[in-house]
Amino acid sequence: MRIAIDAMGGDHAPDEIIAGALEAVPQLDKDDEVVLVGPQELVESKLAELKFKKGRVSVVDAPEVVAMDDAPIESLRKKPKSSIAVMAKMAKRGQADAVISAGNTGACVAAFQMRMRTLPGVNRPGIAVVFPMSAGPVTICDVGANVACKPINLYQYGLMSTLYSQHILGIASPRVGLMSIGQEDAKGNEVVKRTRELLRSDNRLNFVGNIEGRDIFRDVCDVVVCEGFVGNVILKLTEGAVDGLFRAIKQELMQEKARLALKFKPIIMRVYQKHDYNEYGGAPLLGINGTALICHGSSKSRTIRNAIFASKKYYTQRINEKITDCLSEAHVRTSDA
Amino acid sequence: MRIAIDAMGGDHAPDEIIAGALEAVPQLDKDDEVVLVGPQELVESKLAELKFKKGRVSVVDAPEVVAMDDAPIESLRKKPKSSIAVMAKMAKRGQADAVISAGNTGACVAAFQMRMRTLPGVNRPGIAVVFPMSAGPVTICDVGANVACKPINLYQYGLMSTLYSQHILGIASPRVGLMSIGQEDAKGNEVVKRTRELLRSDNRLNFVGNIEGRDIFRDVCDVVVCEGFVGNVILKLTEGAVDGLFRAIKQELMQEKARLALKFKPIIMRVYQKHDYNEYGGAPLLGINGTALICHGSSKSRTIRNAIFASKKYYTQRINEKITDCLSEAHVRTSDA
Numbered sequence: 300m301r302i303a304i305d306a307m308g309g310d311h312a313p314d315e316i317i318a319g320a321l322e323a324v325p326q327l328d329k330d331d332e333v334v335l336v337g338p339q340e341l342v343e344s345k346l347a348e349l350k351f352k353k354g355r356v357s358v359v360d361a362p363e364v365v366a367m368d369d370a371p372i373e374s375l376r377k378k379p380k381s382s383i384a385v386m387a388k389m390a391k392r393g394q395a396d397a398v399i400s401a402g403n404t405g406a407c408v409a410a411f412q413m414r415m416r417t418l419p420g421v422n423r424p425g426i427a428v429v430f431p432m433s434a435g436p437v438t439i440c441d442v443g444a445n446v447a448c449k450p451i452n453l454y455q456y457g458l459m460s461t462l463y464s465q466h467i468l469g470i471a472s473p474r475v476g477l478m479s480i481g482q483e484d485a486k487g488n489e490v491v492k493r494t495r496e497l498l499r500s501d502n503r504l505n506f507v508g509n510i511e512g513r514d515i516f517r518d519v520c521d522v523v524v525c526e527g528f529v530g531n532v533i534l535k536l537t538e539g540a541v542d543g544l545f546r547a548i549k550q551e552l553m554q555e556k557a558r559l560a561l562k563f564k565p566i567i568m569r570v571y572q573k574h575d576y577n578e579y580g581g582a583p584l585l586g587i588n589g590t591a592l593i594c595h596g597s598s599k600s601r602t603i604r605n606a607i608f609a610s611k612k613y614y615t616q617r618i619n620e621k622i623t624d625c626l627s628e629a630h631v632r633t634s635d636a
Numbered sequence: 637m638r639i640a641i642d643a644m645g646g647d648h649a650p651d652e653i654i655a656g657a658l659e660a661v662p663q664l665d666k667d668d669e670v671v672l673v674g675p676q677e678l679v680e681s682k683l684a685e686l687k688f689k690k691g692r693v694s695v696v697d698a699p700e701v702v703a704m705d706d707a708p709i710e711s712l713r714k715k716p717k718s719s720i721a722v723m724a725k726m727a728k729r730g731q732a733d734a735v736i737s738a739g740n741t742g743a744c745v746a747a748f749q750m751r752m753r754t755l756p757g758v759n760r761p762g763i764a765v766v767f768p769m770s771a772g773p774v775t776i777c778d779v780g781a782n783v784a785c786k787p788i789n790l791y792q793y794g795l796m797s798t799l800y801s802q803h804i805l806g807i808a809s810p811r812v813g814l815m816s817i818g819q820e821d822a823k824g825n826e827v828v829k830r831t832r833e834l835l836r837s838d839n840r841l842n843f844v845g846n847i848e849g850r851d852i853f854r855d856v857c858d859v860v861v862c863e864g865f866v867g868n869v870i871l872k873l874t875e876g877a878v879d880g881l882f883r884a885i886k887q888e889l890m891q892e893k894a895r896l897a898l899k900f901k902p903i904i905m906r907v908y909q910k911h912d913y914n915e916y917g918g919a920p921l922l923g924i925n926g927t928a929l930i931c932h933g934s935s936k937s938r939t940i941r942n943a944i945f946a947s948k949k950y951y952t953q954r955i956n957e958k959i960t961d962c963l964s965e966a967h968v969r970t971s972d973a
Contacts, residue, residue: 368819446825479865480872483707485708487783488783488784488865511869511876512868513879516957528816528824528825529866531817531848532848532869533850534868535850536849536873536877537849538850539854540852540853540874540877542850543769544877544907547910547911548907559900561900562896563900565884569888570881570885570888573884581733
């Protein structure tokens with residue numbers, strides 16, 4: 300397969316992106332190819348610095364760069380030769396089987412949706428992020444592709460995330476929770492209440508009902524369905540809370556004897572490693588007609604390397620076929636929404 | 637002043653609620669009175685067990701109890717003699733200057749709003765929770781009173797929380813952040829975008845613009861404005877993330893030598909104490925025509941005691957007068973919304 304990577308996406312581009320791509324190559328199959336998309340001269344000079352000979356790594360020129368804070372739609376219009384726009388076109392034309400970017404999430408979603416389109420029956424794609432928990436991985440969808448969700452979108456996120464959780468994460472019957480503000484049926488806003496009926500009516504889903512914010516950390520479900528605004532807040536809040544707590548512990552430790560602080564370091568590192576989202580590489584854009592992974596803006600080489608493996612698994616497991624089949628049998632269709 | 641407390645509210649009612657009330661009394665002024673609202677016989681027998689002589693503590697009979705999972709509006713209709721309903725009526729009739737409950741939040745909001753009404757100019761009240769951070773307290777409003785916020789509601793939460801932060805928490809010029817999914821103006825949903833214009837247009841506010849979930853932990857603002865659904869997720873998610881992380885650290889420590897684990901315990905306790913929301917007692921229902929505090933369902937005596945002190949401060953600082961004055965000078969009114 301041919302995997303295209305945005306060489307200019309993220310806070311550590313292009314060096315860490317290129318490094319991650321090169322790290323992945325030896326572990327890919329012989330007929331796999333990695334394509335670095337970015338300003339040709341720059342990317343090639345970096346490859347030369349690293350004394351890397353072309354072959355299974357190629358470069359496709361994309362002279363323009365979308366900044367992390369560019370307005371998504373506008374940036375695509377103004378920068379048609381950006382790495383994100385070029386990757387989207389490659390996927391559309393069958394020149395890439397998977398696209399990966401750690402760049403501007405909004406621009407990625409807009410470009411991929413515009414060029415690659417959605418799978419038959421899918422109204423809006425959703426970004427699914429995996430939270431690594433001690434009790435097992437929890438998939439949260441959507442975390443920012445769709446900030447004005449309709450019940451049909453949320454219902455489809457439940458179905459698509461279930462398939463992802465089954466076939467990528469190996470969970471036989473993923474428990475699906477609907478993010479709300481109380482477990483009782485009466486709790487939530489109108490969209491949540493109507494979504495609950497849709498999720499409940501599909502007996503292919505292992506729907507456990509409403510969940511609350513705290514339940515993500517309590518082994519209550521394997522899939523969390525929420526609208527993109529809420530999911531994005533969840534994602535960034537969790538990151539901030541964990542960082543903040545580790546920082547607070549560090550501050551307290553600094554006031555202790557150096558020897559005690561040193562003894563505690565490996566314990567904290569173990570906790571950190573068990574909850575390290577970088578292991579999963581990137582978040583799939585579920586529902587897109589292709590394989591598209593979006594990585595954290597702070598991604599370093601290890602995350603990019605893992606995202607490449609994840610895109611290969613997503614592609615070879617034929618997740619999109621499973622989604623299309625599943626949605627074609629759903630009794631609630633986009634046209635009913 | 638006369639402070640009414642829901643003796644039957646919360647997971648540890650009535651014992652911890654009564655204990656908290658009795659702990660507070662010695663530190664109140666001589667003409668202050670605490671009223672325990674609940675089934676008279678039960679509450680009086682508990683007081684007798686504790687060998688407490690009536691005087692500055694009285695009991696008002698409310699034979700019915702709203703359960704934590706009762707549907708709010710329905711429970712008020714079916715149980716007109718519940719402690720929450722009786723407290724709301726007492727406040728309406730001037731028989732209580734403040735009401736405090738650790739019970740069903742939805743029922744509290746519905747009852748207080750129905751009986752006490754909102755302050756002049758306030759469309760919908762909002763619950764303001766204080767997050768204790770190392771860098772200072774952060775006030776988040778709304779965390780669940782209003783799950784279908786209009787921009788005018790969010791704008792008013794910004795104004796009311798600013799006054800609360802100034803006069804209760806002592807922050808001279810609170811920085812107000814609007815919860816969104818990116819710092820750029822283009823990010824967010826439609827309600828957020830329109831709210832931003834309202835907040836920006838009022839130069840009495842120290843508005844810092846959009847914030848993201850992680851910013852709550854980064855000393856970026858002192859007030860966070862968000863709609864009730866999102867705020868409730870934030871509240872419970874933070875609780876869950878912190879609990880989960882402490883649990884994970886504990887698990888790792890258990891695998892170490894007992895001596896090392898013991899040495900680490902006081903460090904964790906110090907971190908915990910610095911972020912202990914129980915210190916603030918309860919969350920005020922901002923915008924209600926009276927003084928109403930809502931406590932966490934898991935509240936024990938210390939939280940209830942602190943909530944009593946907090947209600948007294950709210951009342952004596954005349955926060956409601958300040959809110960009414962401030963809103964009367966606002967150039968955006970409820971009628972414009």
